[in-house]
Amino acid sequence: MWNMVNQQISSALHSDFEFTDKKQLASHNKEKLYKICDDKHAYLVKVDRLTALERFEAQAHSLDLLTRDSDFMIGDTITIGSSLDFSFMVLEWLDTEQSTPNWHNCGALLAKMHQRHEQEMFGLEHDNYIQQVLQPNQWHKKWETFFAEDRIGWQLQLLAEKGIMLVNIDEFVALIKTLLPHHVQPSLLHGHFWSGNIAFNQDKPCLFNPACYYGDSEVDIAMAELYTPLPEAFYTGYNTVKPAKQERTLQKAIYQLYPILLSANLFAGDYLYQAKERIQEILK
Secondary structure: OHHHHHHHHHHHHOOOOOOOEEEEEOOOOOOEEEEEEOOOOEEEEEEEEHHHHHHHHHHHHHHHHHHHHOOOEOOOEEEEEEOOOEEEEEEEOOOOOOOOOOHHHHHHHHHHHHOOOOOOOEEOOOOEEEOOEEEOOOOEOOHHHHHHHHHHHHHHHHHHHOOOOOOOHHHHHHHHHHHOOOOOOOEEEOOOOOHHHEEEEOOEEEEOOOOOEEEOOHHHHHHHOOOOOOOHHHHHHHHHHOOOOOOOHHHHHHHHHHHHHHHHHHHOOHHHHHHHHHHHHHHO
16 A cells, blocks of 8 residues: 555655655544655655545545635645555645644634635535544535534434434424524534644644534534633634624534534444433423
8 A cells, every 4th residue: 555655646746755754643533644754755644444535535625625715724635545455645744743832823713714704505515524424515505404404413313323312303403493593604614623633833723634514603613612622812812803602502502412423423432421411401
């Protein structure tokens, strides 16, 4: 496989490349991460099963969207390919190891991205993934329909197919539609916005592992606050550009249910209990 990686990087660069150093990195999911370099270049390589090729291609599209419509530092996709047994994605290496976090700027850049309203519908032109879980993105005119069906309903259905029925899906999806705001402008969302997908190059905020779509900007904020809230400077920076909406506890609970259900599908265990508790909180 690594000969194939060298060949495709060489083809993308229009010059010979052969790495002289390879180091495996820690990963938040099942894919393996490597840093490869020669004396001039360094790249991040993601490696997974052959079936991950479509996922890598979808992620490359999300990275392109962030590059086009935000001022975050985004690693360019160098190449995507496969061998007989594996698929791989090669990204520009962004050095984040010795950087000082500028959370104020990170918040301001996210707010600036959320202020763009160039899309009239909710969703995306193709499906993508969060980790190994498919994220459907059919276009919808109504935000409450999109989030209730393509986010909450979809995750509940995946659990039901495993024999885990947390709630009557049709009734719960119908309820969610009544509880979400009906006057939302579509913003480009990172889609998997949390501290593990944020880093800094010098003091410039970088984003990783996006699962972009167009939706309510509050979704990114709610997801970031679920397990490890970001530093206060982030929210200060965000509010200087786009003042936060008045606190809506129920809405946040619904938005946070999505990543909880996602984790329940991936890992089961305690996440199933969290999902049950959150569903009961919404039902009350």
